[in-house]
Amino acid sequence: MIYFDNVSKYYSDDSVALEEVTLSIAPGEFVSIVGHSGAGKTTLLKLLLVEEGPSEGSIYFHSTDIHKLRRAHLTKYRQRIGTVFQDFRLLPNRTTYENIAFAMEAAGRADDEIQADVPHVLDLVDLSDKMWNFPDELSGGERQRVAIARAIVNQPDIIIADEPTGNLDPINTYEIVQILKKINDLGTTVVLTTHNKGVIDSLGRRVVTMDSGRIVRDDTSGRYVM
Amino acid sequence: MFLSLKRVVKTGFINFWRNGFVSTSSVVVMTITLFVMGSLIFVNEMLDSSLELLRDKVDINAYFVIDAPEESILAVQGTLEQLDEVETVVYTSREEAEARFRERHKDDEIEIQALDELGSNPLLASLSIKAKDPTHYERINEFLQSDPSTVSTDGVPIVAKVNFNENKAAIEKLEQWMKAIETFGMVLSGVLVAVSVIIVFNTIRMTIYISREEIAVMRLVGASDMYIRGPFVFSGIMSGIIAATVTLISFYPLSIWLGPSTQEFFGDFNLFIFYTQNFGRIFIIIMLTGVFLGAFSSFLAVKKYLRV
Structure with a gap:
């Protein structure tokens, strides 16, 4: 489904973020990308989200080179991806309900659909009682669950989670990982970056290890090895 | 949408x-x-x-010689009124000028006495001309100096003076x-x-x-x-x-x-x-x-x- 074809990314001559990365991810997979800070994990995700362009190589989603998409198609492409970030990135002046509804509105979904689906996903992440709270009234774990609800509400093909547990305590970390697993079990591809050893070891799924912009290991049922 | x-x-x-x-x-x-x-x-x-x-306060006056016949002055008024540049032309006869003079100086006995002593009315008939735009006064002045209607039948100009030159500096300023x-x-x-x-x-x-x-x-x-x-x-x-x-x-x-x-x-x-x-x-x-x-x-x- 996703194919990185010999991709490199340089920010300047002596700053190499990714070097000749070739990686393919199949539909329904749960892939964890691990590595030290600066190993290239986040750059890899940014390229996948078309936040940045590659210096060399191409990235395909199904058979489409996503960096050659026109702006209108890019919008459609992004609607097929759900994103979850370490810093949550919720809209601060909107309630939990509105944050999730926004993603649906942006995708052009009808009002009655939004009214039906938002409570449903909030139920899925166990936040039904915080529907009308603003993000600054929620704990870190709750905010991350809102972010996940927002990411899945449009039933995307892939969930990209960039260190989603980076700011959370062990209990919240466990809950978030369980939610991601549940989403994956329902058939959605999940790409997760983390440097939390416990998370990786408990998952027992595919692990891609990166170092200095290169992929150094790719284990189908891996553990955190650095 | x-x-x-x-x-x-x-x-x-x-x-x-x-x-x-x-x-x-x-x-x-x-x-x-x-x-x-x-x-x-x-x-x-x-x-x-x-x-x-x-702008409204600016005008020029054309004074006519004492023996200029009224109909000639009115003829000049008529021609002036037909000019594109002219807004209004007001005729003041010698008698009206005298009446106004007396009215204006009614508290000034010396002036009135001087006028009385002269025996005849020394004031001139005049046309007060207002142009549509201050830039037009030059042209109206030229007209008053040169137009055939401003010359009497025996070839003597009936316009005694135009105070354009006195006003000219003020108008230009x-x-x-x-x-x-x-x-x-x-x-x-x-x-x-x-x-x-x-x-x-x-x-x-x-x-x-x-x-x-x-x-x-x-x-x-x-x-x-x-x-x-x-x-x-x-x-x-x-x-x-x-x-x-x-x-x-x-x-x-x-x-x-x-x-x-x-x-x-x-x-x-x-x-x-x-x-x-x-x-x-x-x-x-x-x-x-x-x-x-x-x-x-x-x-x-x-x-x-x-x-x-």
Whole structure:
């Protein structure tokens, strides 16, 4: 489904973020990308989200080179991806309900659909009682669950989670990982970056290890090895 | 399409309301800008009206020789009235001139005595000519000096003198002043409007800068450009409408207050009467400027953050 074809990314001559990365991810997979800070994990995700362009190589989603998409198609492409970030990135002046509804509105979904689906996903992440709270009234774990609800509400093909547990305590970390697993079990591809050893070891799924912009290991049922 | 529009309006309204402080500051800055623009309209109008008043006071007089027959003078009046440049021509006969002289000097016995002692009326008949524009006096003067109708049947000119040359310097000076004031007014208006627009633009840019991360998030969840930009543009329009309303309302007591003093100072011009009589026009100018300023500034400001 996703194919990185010999991709490199340089920010300047002596700053190499990714070097000749070739990686393919199949539909329904749960892939964890691990590595030290600066190993290239986040750059890899940014390229996948078309936040940045590659210096060399191409990235395909199904058979489409996503960096050659026109702006209108890019919008459609992004609607097929759900994103979850370490810093949550919720809209601060909107309630939990509105944050999730926004993603649906942006995708052009009808009002009655939004009214039906938002409570449903909030139920899925166990936040039904915080529907009308603003993000600054929620704990870190709750905010991350809102972010996940927002990411899945449009039933995307892939969930990209960039260190989603980076700011959370062990209990919240466990809950978030369980939610991601549940989403994956329902058939959605999940790409997760983390440097939390416990998370990786408990998952027992595919692990891609990166170092200095290169992929150094790719284990189908891996553990955190650095 | 309708659904998006509805959502854009709703979101714009909610954002405007929840970002109360930021919205208030852009409304305040925009109100000041619109106030400056409105004041410029008033000042321009005041200048125009006082220049008009001054223009109206300028005229030239052609004095006719003592024995010029009245019908010849009236013939000259007739020809003058047909000239494109001439606004009005008023005839003053020798008798009227004397009556006026006596009226004017009725408390000045020496003058009246001097006139009485002369035995005959020494005053000349005259035509007082007002041109449509001060620049036309030169041409009217030439006409009076050279036109055949100003020469009697035996070839002697009947025009004794035209006071154009005496007034010439004053007229030219006035011309220069009017042009200078108009140019200065235009330049000043231009500069003030440009400065205000830049301030409004920067204020709105700042409010949108605060939302830059929000815009990035919108982009990431797959919102289209129009969908991201719409609410900001709508909030900008709302700021413009509120600012314009505040400005228009505040001009009302202000013009009542300034009305009498403007009338005193500029003679014919009362600010309050001008404001109420031209309210429709001023409303449209201020409201459209507010809406345009808000919408355009927001549109441009968001553009910068859409490149995610």
